[in-house]
Amino acid sequence: xxxxxxxxxxxxxxxSLAFFRPHHLELRNRLIKMMAAIVxxxxxxxxxxxxxxxxxxxxxxxxNPLVYKLVYTNLPEAFVTYIKLAVIIGLLASFPIIxxxxxxxVSPGLRKDEKKLAVTVVFWSxxxxxxxxxxxxxxxxxxxxxxxxxxxxxxxxxxxKLGLYLTFVARMILTFGLSFQIPFLMVMAGKANLVTAxxxxxxxxxxxxxxxxxxxxxxxxxxxxxxxxxxPLFLLYEIGIFLSALFNRKxxxxxxx
Numbered sequence: 674x675x676x677x678x679x680x681x682x683x684x685x686x687x688x689s690l691a692f693f694r695p696h697h698l699e700l701r702n703r704l705i706k707m708m709a710a711i712v713x714x715x716x717x718x719x720x721x722x723x724x725x726x727x728x729x730x731x732x733x734x735x736x737n738p739l740v741y742k743l744v745y746t747n748l749p750e751a752f753v754t755y756i757k758l759a760v761i762i763g764l765l766a767s768f769p770i771i772x773x774x775x776x777x778x779v780s781p782g783l784r785k786d787e788k789k790l791a792v793t794v795v796f797w798s799x800x801x802x803x804x805x806x807x808x809x810x811x812x813x814x815x816x817x818x819x820x821x822x823x824x825x826x827x828x829x830x831x832x833x834k835l836g837l838y839l840t841f842v843a844r845m846i847l848t849f850g851l852s853f854q855i856p857f858l859m860v861m862a863g864k865a866n867l868v869t870a871x872x873x874x875x876x877x878x879x880x881x882x883x884x885x886x887x888x889x890x891x892x893x894x895x896x897x898x899x900x901x902x903x904x905p906l907f908l909l910y911e912i913g914i915f916l917s918a919l920f921n922r923k924x925x926x927x928x929x930x
């Protein structure tokens with residue numbers, strides 16, 4: 674590169690850095706606040722980790738009278754498991770704060786209609802995630818545990834490991850929390866004119882196959898558990914098709930009139 678070109682390039686880079694520097698500082702401040710929220714929520718969760726663990730373990734104890742305790746085979750396992758559980762709870766509890774900080778970062782660059790849409794997406798996504806997690810813990814998990822522990826008898830004593838069980842529960846809650854976003858995301862995709870309800874109908878079998886594979890992996894290869902996981906997801910997909918067609922029809926009618 675010649676000296677002349679170098680003299681032209683350096684000032685341009687300096688101007689670019691000067692332009693983006695306030696945004697970098699703003700992003701850094703938001704990230705610091707998000708990390709602080711996660712740490713604080715995780716510390717609070719660890720303070721009450723015994724109560725939280727008992728809440729997670731209670732469905733297992735109620736599933737079968739032969740299951741009356743959990744075990745751990747590695748000395749640090751209980752401590753590490755409690756740390757992991759506290760961090761997961763901290764992430765879930767700080768989710769609204771994280772969304773709020775992201776909103777404060779991106780909102781100055783959005784138009785009025787985009788701000789309204791973003792608020793709607795954040796609100797319903799948070800609500801549906803909480804509803805999916807609650808549905809998993811109070812409706813699906815007890816049924817699954819009753820089935821899994823039905824193999825236990827006086828000659829076959831179940832000794833579930835603490836770390837694996839709590840990981841299973843957390844994974845179940847996270848899976849259903851994300852799965853409950855399916856109808857909402859399908860509706861939003863239709864409102865954004867990305868896809869239509871007819872597309873979801875035509876590709877139904879492919880989506881059903883993906884749901885079965887995902888449920889099979891989450892259920893660790895058990896066919897009964899796969900069915901219990903896949904059926905609610907099939908229902909959510911059909912609800913998404915119905916709502917997508919309904920809202921898109923409402924949007925077309927004012928446009929035609």
